[in-house]
Amino acid sequence: MKRINDSLCCCYCGGKATTKEHIPPKGIFNKPLPNDLITVPCCHSCNLNGSVNDEAFKVFLGLHVARAKGEAERLFKEGVLSTTRHNKKLRQKIINAMRPVYIKTESGIITGKGAEITWDSDVHDIAIERIARGLFYFHYKKPLLNIAKKSIYWFESQLEYNVVILDGWSHNAISNGAFSYYYGATDDESGSIWIFNFYNSHFAAAILTTADF
Numbered sequence: 001m002k003r004i005n006d007s008l009c010c011c012y013c014g015g016k017a018t019t020k021e022h023i024p025p026k027g028i029f030n031k032p033l034p035n036d037l038i039t040v041p042c043c044h045s046c047n048l049n050g051s052v053n054d055e056a057f058k059v060f061l062g063l064h065v066a067r068a069k070g071e072a073e074r075l076f077k078e079g080v081l082s083t084t085r086h087n088k089k090l091r092q093k094i095i096n097a098m099r100p101v102y103i104k105t106e107s108g109i110i111t112g113k114g115a116e117i118t119w120d121s122d123v124h125d126i127a128i129e130r131i132a133r134g135l136f137y138f139h140y141k142k143p144l145l146n147i148a149k150k151s152i153y154w155f156e157s158q159l160e161y162n163v164v165i166l167d168g169w170s171h172n173a174i175s176n177g178a179f180s181y182y183y184g185a186t187d188d189e190s191g192s193i194w195i196f197n198f199y200n201s202h203f204a205a206a207i208l209t210t211a212d213f
Helices: 044-068 070-086 088-096 121-140 158-164
Strands: 019-023 038-042 098-104 110-117 147-155 170-174 179-185 191-198 202-210
Touching (some): 019 044, 038 044, 038 121, 044 070, 044 088, 044 202, 088 098, 121 147, 121 191, 121 202, 147 158
Antiparallel strands (some): 019 038, 170 179, 179 191
16 A cells, blocks of 8 residues: 555544545446546555445445446446455355345336345445545545534435535536535534435435534
């Protein structure tokens, strides 16, 4: 892992940073990696502790967005399948999450049988919180410590995602829009909201407040 300026603090714990963390995890992007990825300072422990969850998040995300075709489908074919081939524990976790379903047309006609894979909610929520905290550091130049309350949301559709976007919120996008987000914070930055769009197919949000809020 690449060393960085020792005067910087970890975006998660506030300790001395010795590495860089990609926000969101670089594994969710296809190769060759885009040149506009966001990085923030991170300590070795926080970086290492997040790596297992980051890999699981990539796999579940890839499975979820694959039907969107294009780059989303490529993430599944080139990222998810290769990861599950070598990560037996994660592969078994996915198999255990499968359940049989009927495949239906938009009009409700059953055309066959298939399998549905349920997201691991813990993997999802941990990743969304880490992304929000990393972006908070990136935009406000300080770690978000002493979190008193957090709320993680999953939007069922892009329509629900669009409804919550407010005028005046800041917006950013990377990797040709594969990941984009809106964000805003209170005047004292003790409360912030982060709304994420992954491959125009998965939409989530995090609301984080500190003990002083």
